[in-house]
Amino acid sequence: MADFDGIKEREQGKKKMPLGMTVFFLGLVICGLAYMYLFMPAITGWTQTARYEAKIKAKEAAVTERGNADMHPETEHQQMVAADKGRKIYLAECAVCHGEKLEGGIGPGLKGPKFRYGDGLADHVRVITKGTAQGMPGFPQLGTAKIKSVAAFIHTSHQH
């Protein structure tokens, strides 16, 4: 140690950053990386929207596969679950025009057996998503999952 002029220097090799500084610095680096990962899709190619869309696509593919197949015991339960969710959406969004019991009002009754635009699950999904020129508004904002639930609700309420 050089001590001749009274100024003490720290020993070589012991120049450590204070612990607090190290933690702070690492924290900054981690935050930076996390920020890039979450909010800079241009760099990472990752966005919440893209991930959401991929999920919806996968779901859609799964549902389309089942398609309009007749009810099987194993899908009947799934249909009932979807239909129950759909009932709530129906009451909130559709009952004003189609009646609380699907009896009709401003819009036609939805119990069938006759449907102008078809009585299949896919027919309902199409009409609900896109609407019609004769007064049925489209509901694309509900998103695929909810639309399918409402369609399932109507479908399981058909009177044959």
Ligand code: HEC
């Ligand atoms: C503003 C009133 C209004 C609302 C709200 C509305 N509809 Fe309709 N809907 C109509 C009218 C009017 C028609 C008939 C359209 C036609 O004949 O082209 C219709 C037609 C339909 C049909 C086709 C019936 C057939 O005979 O093929 C379905 C299915 C349907 N609506 C479902 C829904 C669902 C599900 C919702 C809620 C998400 C909804 N509607 C909300 C007015 C409405």
